[in-house]
Amino acid sequence: MPSKGIKCYAYIAVQGVEIEFEVPKNSITKRDPDKFTIDHLEVESSNLPRLKIKGNFSFKVRRDGRELTNQWIEVNSMTGGLGGGTMKNMDQTPAIFVDGLIIVYAFYDAGPGLAGLPKQHQCFVTVTHNYENWMRDIAPPDTEKADRKFNKMVLPSAHDIGMNSMQTATAMLQKAGTGVVKEVLGQSIGNILILFNKLADSTINRIAPDIVRALAVTQKDSVDTILKIGARYFEFRPAKCHRQMQKVSPLEDTIYFQHGAIPGLMYKQFLHEVVQFLDGHKDEIVVVQNRWDGVPGDCPRATDDELRDIQNDVLNGKDIQIGNLDDMLNKSIKDLRNERKRLIILKDVNQVSNYDDAASATLDGLPIVAKLEDMGRNPPRGHPITLLQCQATSTNIRDVIIASVVDSDVSTSPLLATKAICDARILPVLKGECGKQLTREESVVVILNDFFDGATADTAISLCRDRLGV
Structure with a gap:
C-alpha cells in the first residue's frame, strides 16, 4: 500500500524528558539522555480511514509526564506532499523556550529522492537545558574555575550566522534584472549557472528568492535565540552589497554579512543583538571573527575604520569593552570578565579546520567523519583557533542543485536535508575520543554547525567542561 516515510532524529540532554514521534496507528518514544537516536515511521494509507490518503505526523515533548509542546504536519501517503500543520516551512519552527529547557526542531520536506537526496521526510528534535548562562555555570565568578585560561574553551558556533533570514536578500532581489541576478547568484552558489542554463529568464526572476532560501539560508533562529541555545563564536563576512545589485537595490549602502554576493544580516544589527545579550548576561563572553572567505571583489570589504565606527556606535553607553586576539589567547576567564x-573581535586569524571542498560535499556525513578522525590521530598544532565543522555543503554537488530547485519543491533545502543525517554521525564522534584528542592542543576550539541546535551546543559544552576540568 502507498506510504511516505519519516526519519525521526532525537537528542535529549535532560533527565525526565521524553519525545514521542507519532503517525496513524504507530508511535516511537525516546527517553534515554545523551544519545543520538534515529527511527523510522511511515504514514501508511492502510492505516488511514477508508477513502482517506492523508494522515498526521507529530512529535510531542514531555517532562515528567507534562506536555511541553506538540508539533504536527499533514502528510499525503501517496505523494508525500505536505498539507496543513505547524512545521510546513522553517519559518514555522523557531526554537521553543519552556520550563527551563530549549527545544530545537525542524522538518525537511523530502521529494522523491533524486540526486541522492533523502526520499523520506526528516524531522529532528533536540531538548537541552537553557544554555544562556553556560559560561557562568561552568566557571562561576570568584571561583578557581574562572582562573582557567580562556584559550581552553570549546565554543559552540552557528555557521554563517548572517544567513538566518530572507529579509535582506528578498529586498535586494526586488528590482534586479535577470542579468544581475545571474551574476550575483553565480558568484555565490556553486553550480548554479548549470541550473540557469536550463531556465528561461522569467523563471529565474520568479524563483530567485526560492533559490536563495534553499541554497544559502543556513540558520533559522534569531541571533538572540542562537546565543541562548549556547553559541558563543561567530564568523562574520562584513562587506557592502555587490555594486551591480546596489544600483537597483532599496537596501541601505552599508555593511552586511555576505554569503558570496548574497547579503544577509546587517553588521550593525548583528553586533547590536550580541551586545544586548551580553548586557543581560554579565558572565558570558562572545568571540566574533571577521573574515572575507568567498566574498567577491564586487562586494567592497568593510574597512577597519568602518568596522570600528559601527562597533563604537553599538557599544556606546554599554559597560563592555572589545578584546583582541592576545586577550583571547593569554587571559583567564576571570581577567576578561574583570576587564x-x-x-572579543578578531580579523582573519590563522586557524585550522577539518573543512575541505571534497569531504564536505556529502549527503551522508561519512567523509566529514573520516576527516575528523584523521585529524584526531594527529591533532594540528600552532593555530589560535581549531574549527571543527559539522555541516555538509551538499550545495557543491551539481545534481543536488538541479534536483533541489528544478526537479523538486523550490522551498526544499538540501542543507536541511543533510542536517540531521550528518549530526547523528558527526556529533557522537566529537563527543567521544576523537573530540577529546582534538581539544588537547593549546587553542580555542570551535564546533560549528548549520541550523544551530541543542545537540551541537551540548556536545561543545560537554567537551569544554572536560577540557577545563570542571
Whole structure:
C-alpha cells in the first residue's frame, strides 16, 4: 500500500524528558539522555480511514509526564506532499523556550529522492537545558574555575550566522534584472549557472528568492535565540552589497554579512543583538571573527575604520569593552570578565579546520567523519583557533542543485536535508575520543554547525567542561 516515510532524529540532554514521534496507528518514544537516536515511521494509507490518503505526523515533548509542546504536519501517503500543520516551512519552527529547557526542531520536506537526496521526510528534535548562562555555570565568578585560561574553551558556533533570514536578500532581489541576478547568484552558489542554463529568464526572476532560501539560508533562529541555545563564536563576512545589485537595490549602502554576493544580516544589527545579550548576561563572553572567505571583489570589504565606527556606535553607553586576539589567547576567564572584555573581535586569524571542498560535499556525513578522525590521530598544532565543522555543503554537488530547485519543491533545502543525517554521525564522534584528542592542543576550539541546535551546543559544552576540568 502507498506510504511516505519519516526519519525521526532525537537528542535529549535532560533527565525526565521524553519525545514521542507519532503517525496513524504507530508511535516511537525516546527517553534515554545523551544519545543520538534515529527511527523510522511511515504514514501508511492502510492505516488511514477508508477513502482517506492523508494522515498526521507529530512529535510531542514531555517532562515528567507534562506536555511541553506538540508539533504536527499533514502528510499525503501517496505523494508525500505536505498539507496543513505547524512545521510546513522553517519559518514555522523557531526554537521553543519552556520550563527551563530549549527545544530545537525542524522538518525537511523530502521529494522523491533524486540526486541522492533523502526520499523520506526528516524531522529532528533536540531538548537541552537553557544554555544562556553556560559560561557562568561552568566557571562561576570568584571561583578557581574562572582562573582557567580562556584559550581552553570549546565554543559552540552557528555557521554563517548572517544567513538566518530572507529579509535582506528578498529586498535586494526586488528590482534586479535577470542579468544581475545571474551574476550575483553565480558568484555565490556553486553550480548554479548549470541550473540557469536550463531556465528561461522569467523563471529565474520568479524563483530567485526560492533559490536563495534553499541554497544559502543556513540558520533559522534569531541571533538572540542562537546565543541562548549556547553559541558563543561567530564568523562574520562584513562587506557592502555587490555594486551591480546596489544600483537597483532599496537596501541601505552599508555593511552586511555576505554569503558570496548574497547579503544577509546587517553588521550593525548583528553586533547590536550580541551586545544586548551580553548586557543581560554579565558572565558570558562572545568571540566574533571577521573574515572575507568567498566574498567577491564586487562586494567592497568593510574597512577597519568602518568596522570600528559601527562597533563604537553599538557599544556606546554599554559597560563592555572589545578584546583582541592576545586577550583571547593569554587571559583567564576571570581577567576578561574583570576587564569587561566580553566581546572579543578578531580579523582573519590563522586557524585550522577539518573543512575541505571534497569531504564536505556529502549527503551522508561519512567523509566529514573520516576527516575528523584523521585529524584526531594527529591533532594540528600552532593555530589560535581549531574549527571543527559539522555541516555538509551538499550545495557543491551539481545534481543536488538541479534536483533541489528544478526537479523538486523550490522551498526544499538540501542543507536541511543533510542536517540531521550528518549530526547523528558527526556529533557522537566529537563527543567521544576523537573530540577529546582534538581539544588537547593549546587553542580555542570551535564546533560549528548549520541550523544551530541543542545537540551541537551540548556536545561543545560537554567537551569544554572536560577540557577545563570542571
